[in-house]
Amino acid sequence: MSTQLYEVVAKGRVGSAATDCLDIDGVMKGKENVPIVNSEISKIMDAFGKSRFESIYLRVGDVEVNLKKTDPVSSSLADRTGFTPKNSLDSQHVKTVSIKSPLMGLIRLAPASNEPPFVEVGATVDPDKVVALVDVLGTLSEVTALYKGRITKILCEADQLVEFQQDLFEIEISD
Amino acid sequence: MNKISRVLVANRGEIAVRIIQACQSLGLETVAVVSNADRNSMAAHMADRSICIGPPSATESYLKIDTLVAAALGSGCDAIHPGYGFRAESPELADVARSHGVAFVGPQAETMRRMANKLQAREEAKELGIPLLPGSELMTNNDEAFEVANAIGWPLLIKAAAGGGGKGMKLVFAPEQLRDALSAAGTEALAAFGDGSLYLERFVPKAHHVEVQILGDSHGNVVHLGERDCSVQRRYQKLIEESPATILSPRLREELREAALVIGRNLSYESAGTVEFLVDPEAQKFYFLEVNARIQVEHPVTELVTGIDLVQAQLRIASGEPLWFSQEDVTFTGHAIECRINAEDPNNNFYPSPGRITKWNPPVGEGIRLDSHCFEGYVVPPFYDSMIGKLIVHDQDRTQTMDRLQRALDDFEVEGITTTMPFLNSLISNPDFQSGDISTSWLENLLKAGALN
Numbered sequence: 001m002s003t004q005l006y007e008v009v010a011k012g013r014v015g016s017a018a019t020d021c022l023d024i025d026g027v028m029k030g031k032e033n034v035p036i037v038n039s040e041i042s043k044i045m046d047a048f049g050k051s052r053f054e055s056i057y058l059r060v061g062d063v064e065v066n067l068k069k070t071d072p073v074s075s076s077l078a079d080r081t082g083f084t085p086k087n088s089l090d091s092q093h094v095k096t097v098s099i100k101s102p103l104m105g106l107i108r109l110a111p112a113s114n115e116p117p118f119v120e121v122g123a124t125v126d127p128d129k130v131v132a133l134v135d136v137l138g139t140l141s142e143v144t145a146l147y148k149g150r151i152t153k154i155l156c157e158a159d160q161l162v163e164f165q166q167d168l169f170e171i172e173i174s175d
Numbered sequence: 176m177n178k179i180s181r182v183l184v185a186n187r188g189e190i191a192v193r194i195i196q197a198c199q200s201l202g203l204e205t206v207a208v209v210s211n212a213d214r215n216s217m218a219a220h221m222a223d224r225s226i227c228i229g230p231p232s233a234t235e236s237y238l239k240i241d242t243l244v245a246a247a248l249g250s251g252c253d254a255i256h257p258g259y260g261f262r263a264e265s266p267e268l269a270d271v272a273r274s275h276g277v278a279f280v281g282p283q284a285e286t287m288r289r290m291a292n293k294l295q296a297r298e299e300a301k302e303l304g305i306p307l308l309p310g311s312e313l314m315t316n317n318d319e320a321f322e323v324a325n326a327i328g329w330p331l332l333i334k335a336a337a338g339g340g341g342k343g344m345k346l347v348f349a350p351e352q353l354r355d356a357l358s359a360a361g362t363e364a365l366a367a368f369g370d371g372s373l374y375l376e377r378f379v380p381k382a383h384h385v386e387v388q389i390l391g392d393s394h395g396n397v398v399h400l401g402e403r404d405c406s407v408q409r410r411y412q413k414l415i416e417e418s419p420a421t422i423l424s425p426r427l428r429e430e431l432r433e434a435a436l437v438i439g440r441n442l443s444y445e446s447a448g449t450v451e452f453l454v455d456p457e458a459q460k461f462y463f464l465e466v467n468a469r470i471q472v473e474h475p476v477t478e479l480v481t482g483i484d485l486v487q488a489q490l491r492i493a494s495g496e497p498l499w500f501s502q503e504d505v506t507f508t509g510h511a512i513e514c515r516i517n518a519e520d521p522n523n524n525f526y527p528s529p530g531r532i533t534k535w536n537p538p539v540g541e542g543i544r545l546d547s548h549c550f551e552g553y554v555v556p557p558f559y560d561s562m563i564g565k566l567i568v569h570d571q572d573r574t575q576t577m578d579r580l581q582r583a584l585d586d587f588e589v590e591g592i593t594t595t596m597p598f599l600n601s602l603i604s605n606p607d608f609q610s611g612d613i614s615t616s617w618l619e620n621l622l623k624a625g626a627l628n
Contacts, residue, residue, distance in 0.1 A: 103242070
């Protein structure tokens, strides 16, 4: 049997505890010295946001994540967790979707290390705008925005391994 | 050679689970690569980390060499275990991995290259004085084929030089079938291996398929771990395997094992490998077929009779460790039989039966081992081969092992998908199998005669 991978303490109303745990389990495959990256933390937040837990404490190696919902039924969850529900419509009917990685590889957010990034938060992009490159043993493939809109969040860390279909950017679609 | 601490498992299904277990026993960390269809697989949950590498199609995921090596580098792995199938015998994967400082858990790329070409393997065996079936060189034209075929004698087998898994293999009974069979085999081989090269080999109707497990290290030591009889085959795919082979006289057994060692030493073989032979039990003769430069599906029967964990051995050898036992230390206890359980419908031409497993209640008890990645609620995806597990049983002798296997199959409850378990049980209870009076054609003949319905 493997050693304990990570520590999770979750409290709150448990509707479907097994599913909630499984969601976090599916996100978190880091052992203590497998580094946890920002995109994984946002996935954990995502899972926590969707769960009916009220608080969660998570430790992976040096990284500790402490999340709490002060008002579990409030709609301002995003303020406290940094989590924005995807594909949700707010009052202005703005649709937020994510740009996913078409390949597994190292994500390059700039054309070269000494150059500015392809996009930054707030940038407006067209569907064919290159927003990142995926590097597979030196072979670079372009990631395009696929939507016309505004980049609202960068969900990945430069030069980290990203999975196939991992969320890379959040984009607010404009018609 | 570097010490290994984190292993990328470049496979799926039961063998991915098997590799993860072996790593855990040795205190090694694991990273499972999964296709989109395998995100919730047992391997993904068991591994310390899983990485989704692509869509379900194996050519876009498990077969992509650069992606596999990039996944290893990106997750800090220092070794890749390829399992069997997919890229298990790929010298390219071994080369790319090693050029990036990642160990390949398997033989040297050069060994895989030499043994991938079956004609070269035959040539090397011939030079070592190992008996071969009468056969041909590479076939270049049909006229030549007729001449050579008549010299070899009928019936004969057409085989693909780049072959494996029965693809490009055709049994030809008479000269008038040769032209069509050559053309069909060439097309099949070209499609499967990108190489349509063929050769001919005498067909022995009452032969047994007997293979010897070898294990070699990077210090020049090669040992054998006895043999397996894998004669129960359908379309050249093994269904039931056992160890030891009961048809061999003590002398023939010694010669066979020695021949495998000669071949292994000539290759300076590293890791686990199998030397395959055809045995004519009446004449008590054996003939070299090929070398499989990988861990094989049927390796557990050898593990049960020798007590040696072959996957752990592969990992230790890949980290540069010399073999920790000698040939004299290898002892054989009892008899083991494995049957491969597939999600297929034997009553409907063995069509795959993917879907959700609604009940999964495997047998437990002394001498019963199940290597499987399935569980209740698991959905057998339609994208890969249909094997859902291997039931391996060990007891004191062949008769007791067969009894134990039948009880285990009876006790195994699976619902939601159709499996080959009742079919396997009928094979094991067949009087021919019980007496050992079988051959590589036995099952095909039974199926043709409709004797199992």
